[in-house]
Amino acid sequence: MNTIENNLHTIDKLSELQQRDLWMNKLHPLTRLLSSVIYIVLVASFDKYDIVHLAIMAVYPFFCFMVGELSLKDGLYRMRVVLPLVLAVGLPNPFFDRQVLIMAGSFAITGGMVSMVVLMIKGLFTVLALYVLIATSSVEDICYALRCLHVPKTIVIVVLLIGRYIYMLGSEASRITTAYRLRAPRQKGIHYKAWGTLVGQWLIRSMDRAQVVYESMCLRGFRGDFPESKRGVRLNDVLYTLVWALVLGALRFTGAVELIGQLFVA
Template sequence: MNKLGNALYEIHHMDMLAAKDQWVNRLHPLVKLVLTIVFLTVTMSFQKYDLTGLLRMGIYPIVLFIVGEISFRDSIRRLRIVLPLVCFVGLFNPIFDRQVIGYIGTVPLTAGMLSMVTLMIKGIYSVLAAYLLIATTSIEKICYALRLLHIPAILVTQVLLTYRYVTVLLEEANRMTQAYSLRAPNQKGVHFKVWGTLAGQLLLRSMDRANEVYESMTLRGYRGEFYYTAKEPCKAKDWLYLGVWLALFAVLKVTG
């Protein structure tokens, strides 16, 4: 499977995860979105040297991995490109903050090292929280929750269409590269002389498909606002789930 085919597979696999009939998947999307936002806010509010308090916040992603029956190994594999970039942010902290605050055996522990680890953990938690939200909630339900928070419809529509129809672009690109490889079986990759031609063809095909999609949407009554099929009121279990986690976040923050 080539890179484009692998990207399509990963997108479809994420949709399958969100469509699973798990208890956490059936929770109201607004509750899960609010909890993700609160978790990120509380995580970022910890001081740069408060490593102990920050580590306690790991209970949220751990519980979601267990309850949602999501493979941690597969998740790390899918995030293998994003996580190193996030960790790279605090890599230079030990250079600028060299104050020694303790020793690990005979190795001095500087404040820069501690702040580097804290910053990396904050980034990892943020990526995992966003990933778990997508893995347990479909994009339609997330957009429905965004509208409940009064996010402008045009922004929500852009998010929904970008996520949904990026697969259309990938499928067109995959089809073109497969056709090219069949005409040049002994060649690795696409020759640079035809990059411009293929890019132009991809643009034209994308514009045609975009026009077809828009016409289909207008024929089905689209007038700038989607009518989400995920509309449902918050139930008692949703409020209980939200209240328990908010109380736990408050305790972890105060005791941290």
């Protein structure tokens, strides 16, 4: 399999995860979106040296991976493109912030080192929370939740169509590169002289297919909106968001961590 096929395969796998008949997948889309947003906002709001309180926020992804029957290994693997970027954000910190916070024997731990780790943890938690969201919610689900939040229709439709067309663009690219590779077996990759032609072909073919998709939509009454069946909010949807908002809020704004720590010490 080439890289494009690998990526299409990843999309297929994510799609399979989204379609599973699990409790978490059945939650109202708005519940899943709001919980993720609350979590990400709270994680991002921690102080740059507050590593202890931040670490306890692992409870949310831990819970979601357990209940959502998701594999942490797969999650980290699938987010491998974003993870290094997110983790690299704090790398310069040790050079700028040299204030010594703790002495571990003769080794000085500076503020820069701590803030670098804090940024890395924040990045990791955010990526994991996003993975939980996309592994349990389809593009349609997320768009439905956005519509519930009164995000403008045009923006939601654009997101939805991007979701639709991205797979189509990928499959066209896969066909073209496969056809090229089969007729250039001794070449490694695509020769730069063929790049222009292939990209041109790819765009033209994708546009043709997109046109057929659009025509098909119009013939079935598409008038600029994707109608969806209305999904009622159940009690457990409300409770789920509420409980997480309270738990995460408590972990962030109260001394809950110290309290838990004291309980363990006692």
